Amino acid sequence: MRKTAAAFGKVPDAVARLAESPELLNGFVELSAAFEGSTLDPLAREVVIMTVAVRNECHVCxxxxxxxxRALGAAPEVAAALCAGRALDDERLDAVRVFTLEVLVAAGAVEEDRLAAFLARGYSERNALEVVLGIGTYTMSTLANRLTRAV
Known part of the structure; x- marks a missing residue:
């Protein structure tokens, strides 16, 4: 909670609600730090997060x-497209969005040609697994936020 307060200047409501389960909060903090340390670039990581958040209807996330x-310098159209579930103009970032959805829909059993399409955009098999890490981390967060009615 201290780290979160230091990062945000306060403890956000969602974090305070997750703290009802210190195990869940600690797990989320550790997993999100691992995801932030992955080899996916910051915009690609945010595309994964936003894709999961929109799919799970977590308005807080x-x-x-x-x-x-916005802080990363993405054009406003990026967030708007992600919120609407539309393709991104940047084909490389859109490959992350599409792959994230495919992993979710297929419960990880992504077709070989779909994985190949992701890899053809310059991503690696490691990146594919990092997408899974992001999905797991932010599925936990979005479901917990919705369960606790975080605002």
């Missing part, structure tokens, strides 16, 4: 990560 996209 959508708002927070829309702000993070």
């Amino acid at each position: 959508v708002a927070l990560h829309t702000g993070k996209l």
